Amino acid sequence: MSVIVLGSMAFDKIETPFGKTDKIVGGAATYIAWSASNFTRPIQQISVVGADFPPEELSVLEARGVLLEGVQVNKEKKSFFWHGRYHLDMNTRDTLETQLNALGDFVPVVPPSYQGADILMLGNLAPAVQLSVVEQLTERPKLIVLDTMNFWMETAMPDLEKVLKKVDILLVNDSEARQLSGQYSLVRAAREIMKMGPKRLIIKKGEHGALLFQEDHVFFAPALPIDEVFDPTGAGDSFAGGFVGYLDSTKDFSFDGLKSAIIIGSAIASFCVEKFGTTRLRELTRQDIDKRIRQFIELVNFDIALV
Amino acid sequence: MSVIVLGSMAFDKIETPFGKTDKIVGGAATYIAWSASNFTRPIQQISVVGADFPPEELSVLEARGVLLEGVQVNKEKKSFFWHGRYHLDMNTRDTLETQLNALGDFVPVVPPSYQGADILMLGNLAPAVQLSVVEQLTERPKLIVLDTMNFWMETAMPDLEKVLKKVDILLVNDSEARQLSGQYSLVRAAREIMKMGPKRLIIKKGEHGALLFQEDHVFFAPALPIDEVFDPTGAGDSFAGGFVGYLDSTKDFSFDGLKSAIIIGSAIASFCVEKFGTTRLRELTRQDIDKRIRQFIELVNFDIALV
Numbered sequence: 001m002s003v004i005v006l007g008s009m010a011f012d013k014i015e016t017p018f019g020k021t022d023k024i025v026g027g028a029a030t031y032i033a034w035s036a037s038n039f040t041r042p043i044q045q046i047s048v049v050g051a052d053f054p055p056e057e058l059s060v061l062e063a064r065g066v067l068l069e070g071v072q073v074n075k076e077k078k079s080f081f082w083h084g085r086y087h088l089d090m091n092t093r094d095t096l097e098t099q100l101n102a103l104g105d106f107v108p109v110v111p112p113s114y115q116g117a118d119i120l121m122l123g124n125l126a127p128a129v130q131l132s133v134v135e136q137l138t139e140r141p142k143l144i145v146l147d148t149m150n151f152w153m154e155t156a157m158p159d160l161e162k163v164l165k166k167v168d169i170l171l172v173n174d175s176e177a178r179q180l181s182g183q184y185s186l187v188r189a190a191r192e193i194m195k196m197g198p199k200r201l202i203i204k205k206g207e208h209g210a211l212l213f214q215e216d217h218v219f220f221a222p223a224l225p226i227d228e229v230f231d232p233t234g235a236g237d238s239f240a241g242g243f244v245g246y247l248d249s250t251k252d253f254s255f256d257g258l259k260s261a262i263i264i265g266s267a268i269a270s271f272c273v274e275k276f277g278t279t280r281l282r283e284l285t286r287q288d289i290d291k292r293i294r295q296f297i298e299l300v301n302f303d304i305a306l307v
Numbered sequence: 308m309s310v311i312v313l314g315s316m317a318f319d320k321i322e323t324p325f326g327k328t329d330k331i332v333g334g335a336a337t338y339i340a341w342s343a344s345n346f347t348r349p350i351q352q353i354s355v356v357g358a359d360f361p362p363e364e365l366s367v368l369e370a371r372g373v374l375l376e377g378v379q380v381n382k383e384k385k386s387f388f389w390h391g392r393y394h395l396d397m398n399t400r401d402t403l404e405t406q407l408n409a410l411g412d413f414v415p416v417v418p419p420s421y422q423g424a425d426i427l428m429l430g431n432l433a434p435a436v437q438l439s440v441v442e443q444l445t446e447r448p449k450l451i452v453l454d455t456m457n458f459w460m461e462t463a464m465p466d467l468e469k470v471l472k473k474v475d476i477l478l479v480n481d482s483e484a485r486q487l488s489g490q491y492s493l494v495r496a497a498r499e500i501m502k503m504g505p506k507r508l509i510i511k512k513g514e515h516g517a518l519l520f521q522e523d524h525v526f527f528a529p530a531l532p533i534d535e536v537f538d539p540t541g542a543g544d545s546f547a548g549g550f551v552g553y554l555d556s557t558k559d560f561s562f563d564g565l566k567s568a569i570i571i572g573s574a575i576a577s578f579c580v581e582k583f584g585t586t587r588l589r590e591l592t593r594q595d596i597d598k599r600i601r602q603f604i605e606l607v608n609f610d611i612a613l614v
Binding site for chain 2: 088089184185186187188205208209211217218219220221222225226227228229256259260262263264290293294297298299300301302303304306
């Protein structure tokens with residue numbers, strides 16, 4: 001069992017209505033690795049950090065079964081940095097500052113030892129970087145999952161179109177699905193996007209849950225209603241990490257298998273938002289996770305006698 | 308088995324991105340009656356219409372098992388009229404014109420034959436009118452369900468507070484729940500609202516489904532993802548109608564019973580939005596409804612092995 005994870009490892013500075021942080025460790029690949037390693041090991045990480053990235057952060061990931069051979073350390077630069085502020089609704093945010101730093105000239109290199117992985121998780125990065133990793137794999141993984149964002153649709157659409165043709169599942173949020181497809185209805189958006197390459201599509205709707213589309217099938221996973229979302233940063237990446245980690249443990253890539261994996265992803269994301277950054281993800285036990293999955297089952301379970 | 312339904316019977320003029328109507332028959336009690344009569348009869352209607360309300364509209368309702376003894380005909384006035392235009396997102400709308408007409412001085416009278424009903428559905432009207440119906444019932448129904456809207460929170464809060472103390476279930480949408488409670492988090496909003504009287508709360512989130520709260524229990528019913536919402540008018544009332552109609556047929560007012568009824572309400576609402584006004588509701592067969600409920604089951608059904 002193994003999953004390759006591509007994505008940023010970085011610093012975030014976060015302001016929410018509930019408080020603010022100094023620079024804390026974040027980045028898509030960080031959240032994905034913390035989440036996926038609850039279900040499968042090793043996680044084969046591909047990323048780049050700067051000279052300022054704390055070595056102890058790498059050590060704790062290694063202790064979780066995260067292989068770092070594919071993580072470059074650029075000693076001449078700092079790590080990627082994002083500073084953002086969430087609005088009162090916690091669904092929208094302003095970017096106050098972005099420093100690409102080491103990520104600016106990142107050329108990913110897939111270590112030979114990573115070849116043969118079953119799943120490739122392409123975290124949100126420039127589509128050209130994502131494509132490069134796909135092309136370096138001598139054997140196509142059984143499942144390639146792609147995360148992307150509106151920024152790349154606006155600035156790198158030709159590259160994004162190429163990556164889309166190479167992947168099995170696309171993960172986007174509802175506004176990105178609408179932007180990518182030019183359709184307001186999510187059902188129509190899904191139909192258009194599945195013509196672009198991926199045979200399956202997951203549309204994340206934040207506090208409104210997530211939809212899975214495959215051919216004419218739809219599955220809806222709710223988000224757990226939470227007293228107060230404390231920090232949404234990394235929720236989408238935690239979802240992705242739980243999703244691919246669980247799939248790597250079951251190897252069931254059928255529609256039913258994906259449904260279960262989406263519930264797992266939603267459960268992990270529901271933990272992520274309870275504290276700043278990766279704090280909550282670091283504390284999770286398998287018992288915590290199972291308890292939360294029971295809550296999901298209770299949340300949507302119903303029984304109707306049909307005539 | 309019987310349900311009393313209070314609400315408007317009226318004319319609507321509707322503009323959506325897909326087209327527009329002349330004056331067509333609408334009103335909360337109309338949608339509720341059409342929806343509830345799929346599951347239970349009689350529906351004991353309490354409303355007022357003007358001289359202009361088409362007698363054949365009353366006849367088709369009677370043929371559906373809707374009793375009209377409590378529907379006053381004010382020969383000196385016209386029926387309530389609403390003219391609205393939906394925005395492109397179909398979730399927001401502008402009211403272009405409202406004529407209260409016969410509804411302006413409506414004093415509801417509960418016919419003696421309606422006494423003893425199991426369920427009272429208070430459709431959206433002035434809280435004082437809703438309260439009057441509750442107070443005219445010699446025997447308290449087993450279940451009283453209240454629909455209301457932000458307008459009454461702004462203009463008639465003292466009356467609304469009185470009605471809230473008398474009902475078992477409140478139905479509102481998410482922005483109304485936030486307004487009523489002063490809480491952004493829907494979990495906290497629910498907690499506050501349940502202190503105001505109703506022991507159960509249903510928060511309708513339109514295309515994002517509905518939440519049921521009771522004590523610490525939460526149930527989430529998805530909305531069926533639909534290709535294109537054609538006309539959202541009456542969706543909330545169709546939901547309410549399916550909900551109370553089904554409950555009157557099962558008499559299971561437990562949390563599990565309510566869960567099933569919410570799925571039924573969601574199914575009926577998903578039909579309502581497919582065509583203008585009540586058009587789609589008039590064509591429904593029990594087979595159509597069962598087929599759609601199967602889609603809901605498929606939509607949320609998942610299976611996870613817990614360790």
